[in-house]
Amino acid sequence: MRIFTPTLLAAMLLLNSCAYRNKEADLVVRNARIVSMDEAGTTHTAMAIKDGRILELGAEYQILNRYRAKEVFDAGTRFIYPGFIDGHCHFLGHGLNKQKVNLSGAKSWSEVLSRIEAYAKAHPGTGWMIGRGWDQNLWPDKANPTNDSLNILFPDRPVLLQRVDGHAAVVNQKALDSAGLTTESAIAGGLLEKKDGKLTGLLLDNAVSVFQQIFEDVDEPTKRQALLDAQQDCLAAGLTMVCDAGLDAGTIDLIKRMQEEGALKIRVYAMLADDSTNFERYADGPLISDRLIVRAVKCYADGALGSRGALLLKPYSDDPAAGHGLQLSTREHFVKVAQWCKDNGFQMATHCIGDSANRLLLGVYGEVLQGTNDLRWRIEHAQCMDPADFDLFGKYNIIPSVQPTHATSDMLWAVDRLGPERLANAYAWERLMQQNGMLALGTDFPVEGIDPLKTFYAAVIRKNDAGVPPKGFQMKDALGREDALRGMTIWNAMATFTEQDLGSLESGKFADFIVVDRDLLQVGGDQLKKARVAATFLNGEAVSTGR
Ligand SMILES: [Zn+2]
Numbered sequence: 001m002r003i004f005t006p007t008l009l010a011a012m013l014l015l016n017s018c019a020y021r022n023k024e025a026d027l028v029v030r031n032a033r034i035v036s037m038d039e040a041g042t043t044h045t046a047m048a049i050k051d052g053r054i055l056e057l058g059a060e061y062q063i064l065n066r067y068r069a070k071e072v073f074d075a076g077t078r079f080i081y082p083g084f085i086d087g088h089c090h091f092l093g094h095g096l097n098k099q100k101v102n103l104s105g106a107k108s109w110s111e112v113l114s115r116i117e118a119y120a121k122a123h124p125g126t127g128w129m130i131g132r133g134w135d136q137n138l139w140p141d142k143a144n145p146t147n148d149s150l151n152i153l154f155p156d157r158p159v160l161l162q163r164v165d166g167h168a169a170v171v172n173q174k175a176l177d178s179a180g181l182t183t184e185s186a187i188a189g190g191l192l193e194k195k196d197g198k199l200t201g202l203l204l205d206n207a208v209s210v211f212q213q214i215f216e217d218v219d220e221p222t223k224r225q226a227l228l229d230a231q232q233d234c235l236a237a238g239l240t241m242v243c244d245a246g247l248d249a250g251t252i253d254l255i256k257r258m259q260e261e262g263a264l265k266i267r268v269y270a271m272l273a274d275d276s277t278n279f280e281r282y283a284d285g286p287l288i289s290d291r292l293i294v295r296a297v298k299c300y301a302d303g304a305l306g307s308r309g310a311l312l313l314k315p316y317s318d319d320p321a322a323g324h325g326l327q328l329s330t331r332e333h334f335v336k337v338a339q340w341c342k343d344n345g346f347q348m349a350t351h352c353i354g355d356s357a358n359r360l361l362l363g364v365y366g367e368v369l370q371g372t373n374d375l376r377w378r379i380e381h382a383q384c385m386d387p388a389d390f391d392l393f394g395k396y397n398i399i400p401s402v403q404p405t406h407a408t409s410d411m412l413w414a415v416d417r418l419g420p421e422r423l424a425n426a427y428a429w430e431r432l433m434q435q436n437g438m439l440a441l442g443t444d445f446p447v448e449g450i451d452p453l454k455t456f457y458a459a460v461i462r463k464n465d466a467g468v469p470p471k472g473f474q475m476k477d478a479l480g481r482e483d484a485l486r487g488m489t490i491w492n493a494m495a496t497f498t499e500q501d502l503g504s505l506e507s508g509k510f511a512d513f514i515v516v517d518r519d520l521l522q523v524g525g526d527q528l529k530k531a532r533v534a535a536t537f538l539n540g541e542a543v544s545t546g547r
Helices: 006-019 060-066 091-097 109-122 148-153 173-178 212-216 220-236 249-261 276-281 331-344 355-369 391-395 404-423 429-436 452-460 481-488 490-495 525-529
Strands: 023-030 033-035 046-050 053-058 067-074 079-082 084-089 129-134 159-163 168-171 190-195 198-205 239-247 267-273 292-300 347-352 378-381 399-402 513-516 533-538 541-544
Touching: 023 060, 046 060, 053 060, 060 067, 084 481, 084 490, 091 220, 091 239, 109 129, 109 148, 109 159, 148 173, 159 173, 173 198, 220 239, 220 249, 220 533, 220 541, 239 249, 239 292, 239 490, 239 533, 249 267, 249 276, 249 292, 267 276, 292 331, 331 347, 331 355, 347 355, 355 378, 355 391, 391 429, 399 429, 399 490, 404 452, 452 481, 452 525, 481 490
Parallel strands: 023 067, 033 079, 084 239, 129 159, 239 267, 267 292, 292 347, 347 378, 378 399
Antiparallel strands: 023 046, 046 053, 079 513, 159 168, 168 198, 190 198, 513 533, 533 541
């Protein structure tokens, strides 16, 4: 037996102390259950962070013994995941919406009207009144609104009320007049509804875009406030990066300035809106920095299912007179943009809801990409697929970018629009994921709520907040829990070319992580529904203490 004499013990301690806490860190996280989302699925109990990046992950004693930290965060045995990335949302739009009349959740058209009247009373004047968020599927008669009552209530003040998906709007006569729209007007890729030879004020897709200018004509202070408001909500929800699906170059400049000022911390993957002035601004190629990346172009192939603007191969089941929906640009246009993207090092991302829109764009992509590649082009939504077309995602390495909460929001009425046969191949997340072994997940907020935990719940449990349907909606296309979490982290990093820096907690990567109060991979469905983000760290900095 070996006996340690006091002097030997002292010498050993001294030796040890040479290595003891000899490394500097800005932050040490301890007492945590860190789900790294690395390839091996490693978990750790502590990590050290310096200059915004992870130095080392490991067992608590190992990290605490090695690092001298300016700050220590005790996670209280809670779970730590990589910061969530929203693969498809409208970051600026969410912020601007906060300045519009909120119509979401209105249970009838008359409730919409009373919210507008209340707003008009509080904000007198003759300026535009813009509302957003109505959804006729929540109303007793499920009928689209017309502008009769708006014309009586507001004969002299222009009003525009966007549907929840932004693809439809109802405007009053004053607004129609201001845009010079009459029964004679024809707009490609858009629709002005007529009844008895008169415009009803209901507009679809490109007819809504006629009013785009009033959305864009917001001054810089308004836009700044909107971006800050959106950031606050995102960080509280555990989002450390957002992919904004369509911004103009001017807004991107503002985001860049606000990031340089330190006001905007969230990472932004900004997709350029399909507009020649944006392309001219980025003719020299993508912009890639730690917090802002501009290397994608967002196009629209069709409209939305709820407003019957989605482009379908066969007519709408519940309204054959509505025809096949709307194609928002010509095939030649999509080929031209695709070629520009390929030539200039940009990723193309196209909104495709209907089976016909998906087929059209998968065909265009295939023609330009010509086989396997690592250009990571994306189809946004990929919502309603013809079964013959799934394989094209694999064939051309196209990433499906889908929004699980669309499935649980739409499921109650989507069967009316599509009929049971087509519905069986809609919201097919698992089959889409299998094409390339990955997919990107997002919310499309403000079309849906901002909360990524709802994305996770909808992806794996496929029920709405009311627990409907009891067994889940088309469960054969539910994602497994690990895959859903990958879709919100590492796969979204891949979909934005940032997997070297983001999407998992590994040494060398940015320290973007969140603290969650329960085990997302294990707890039962009811527990999962109650999961909350307790804190968000971005670049090693605590940016939100959550809710
Ligand atoms: Zn969108």
